[in-house]
Amino acid sequence: MAKTKPVQPSTAANPQTNPMWGGHYAHGPAEAFAAINPSISFDWQLYQQDITASLAHCAMLGAQKIITAAEAQQIEAGLKTILTEIESGDFEFKTALEDIHMNIESRLAEIIGDTAGKLHTARSRNDQVATDFRLYVRDSLDAMDGLLQLLQAALLTRAQQHAATIMPGFTHLQPAQPITLGHHLMAYVEMFGRDRDRLHDARTRVNMCPLGAAALAGTSFQINRTMTATTLGFDAPMTNSLDAVADRDFVLEPLAAFSLCALHLSRLAEELILWSTPMFGFVRLPETFTSGSSIMPQKRNPDAAELIRGKTGRIIGSSNSLMITLKALPLAYNKDTQEDKEPFSMPAAN
Ligand code: ARG
Numbered sequence: 351m352a353k354t355k356p357v358q359p360s361t362a363a364n365p366q367t368n369p370m371w372g373g374h375y376a377h378g379p380a381e382a383f384a385a386i387n388p389s390i391s392f393d394w395q396l397y398q399q400d401i402t403a404s405l406a407h408c409a410m411l412g413a414q415k416i417i418t419a420a421e422a423q424q425i426e427a428g429l430k431t432i433l434t435e436i437e438s439g440d441f442e443f444k445t446a447l448e449d450i451h452m453n454i455e456s457r458l459a460e461i462i463g464d465t466a467g468k469l470h471t472a473r474s475r476n477d478q479v480a481t482d483f484r485l486y487v488r489d490s491l492d493a494m495d496g497l498l499q500l501l502q503a504a505l506l507t508r509a510q511q512h513a514a515t516i517m518p519g520f521t522h523l524q525p526a527q528p529i530t531l532g533h534h535l536m537a538y539v540e541m542f543g544r545d546r547d548r549l550h551d552a553r554t555r556v557n558m559c560p561l562g563a564a565a566l567a568g569t570s571f572q573i574n575r576t577m578t579a580t581t582l583g584f585d586a587p588m589t590n591s592l593d594a595v596a597d598r599d600f601v602l603e604p605l606a607a608f609s610l611c612a613l614h615l616s617r618l619a620e621e622l623i624l625w626s627t628p629m630f631g632f633v634r635l636p637e638t639f640t641s642g643s644s645i646m647p648q649k650r651n652p653d654a655a656e657l658i659r660g661k662t663g664r665i666i667g668s669s670n671s672l673m674i675t676l677k678a679l680p681l682a683y684n685k686d687t688q689e690d691k692e693p694f695s696m697p698a699a700n
Contacts, residue, residue: 389449389688391698396450396691399485401433403478404454406581407561408469410574417468425469428462429454449688450482451475472571473564476595476683480560484600485582487694491553491604498542498549498611505542509535517632541614548607556600559584563594566682592682598672601690605669612665619658626652668693 379387405426412422432454435441447453452475459466512531519529559579562568568591575587588594625632639654672693675686692698 384446387448388445389691390443390445390447390453392691392696393450393479393688394443394453394699395696396479396482396486397436397454398433399482399489400450400454400478401429402485403481403561403578403582404429404469406578407473409581410577411468411471413577414572414574416471416571416573421465421468424462424465425458428458428466431461432457449475449479451478472569472573473561474566474595476565477560477563480563480595480597481582483691484556484558484560484584486696487600487604488553488556488583490695491549491556494608494611495546495549498546502539502542502546505535505539509533509539538614538618541617542611545607545611545614548610549604552600552603552607554585555603557583557585558588558600559586560588560594562587563591566592566595596679596682596684596687598676598687598690601694602669602672602676605665605672605694609662609666609669612662616659616662619655622655623652623659626650626655668695 378384408417408422408425408429411417412419417425432441435457441453441457443450443453444456447456455466455470458469509532512535515531516528517531517534518525519527519534559575559582561578561582562573562575579585579587588597622633622635624630626635635650635652635655637650639652640650641653642651643649672690675689679686
């Protein structure tokens with residue numbers, strides 16, 4: 351689900367040294383490494399989830415008295431300012447700051463000073479990115495479910511209109527027995543119903559909270575994992591800290607469900623393409639979803655349906671690509687998992 355408002359990350363020069371690693375690094379990254387390391391060109395799209403998760407973490411740190419109430423208030427106000435800046439297009443995303451997490455943290459330090467560093471108490475970017483992305487995937491599943499519901503409703507309306515419209519039913523694409531168009535369309539209502547079931551089922555496993563796993567082995571701070579999980583609408587904190595930061599099933603399962611759904615859409619598109627040829631002549635597609643030809647005026651090309659059929663390739667490819675990325679990763683976090691976002695419809699800005 352790409353956000354609508356594209357933001358171009360700046361290509362600001364990399365710092366000479368890397369203060370993030372506590373000053374024990376004398377050198378900044380090599381040019382080639384600096385070119386492949388950042389994820390901000392695509393993960394800026396997690397800004398909302400990153401701020402939401404940070405607000406929940408900050409409130410918990412305050413409630414547990416790990417930071418003072420005044421510090422929590424300062425951090426909260428700073429994060430809200432950043433959200434406004436990003437949404438109004440006034441935020442400069444910096445490639446040198448690598449990803450959305452460090453871009454926001456660095457801006458927070460500019461706004462509120464040293465207290466900003468306390469937000470990262472009892473947290474690592476490893477549990478942070480897993481949390482942000484789970485929130486993002488959850489939103490995408492809900493949006494997709496709403497769209498499939500609309501599609502089912504449209505098919506149902508047509509099926510009712512054509513409950514008595516006789517057409518040939520096929521096997522081997524040979525006319526076999528008479529059926530109704532309503533009956534035929536209802537087969538797709540069933541398919542999209544199963545697709546929705548798969549999304550609902552995947553959602554239960556997506557909706558678990560990794561926060562508290564920190565880098566991989568948890569934290570010795572007296573955090574309240576139930577509080578952050580509940581605030582963020584998750585069902586529960588994840589049980590195993592290594593799994594919490596290493597797992598990407600929560601991306602793969604939805605991608606597999608989307609692949610099946612794309613396959614169903616592709617079969618429907620294929621039938622519309624066949625039915626609209628004069629040889630079948632069952633349907634006439636509207637001008638608004640077809641293209642014509644100036645030298646062959648008899649033609650009405652079913653481009654929209656062909657594109658639905660065509661895009662199925664890249665959707666199934668996304669699912670395959672992430673499976674291959676993950677298949678040999680040792681526990682726990684590995685940077686390879688940064689590659690999980692682009693296949694999940696999070697394109698990089700050019
Ligand atoms: N940008 C990183 C990702 O998407 C965030 C986590 C980085 N963690 C680390 N230990 N380097 O995976």
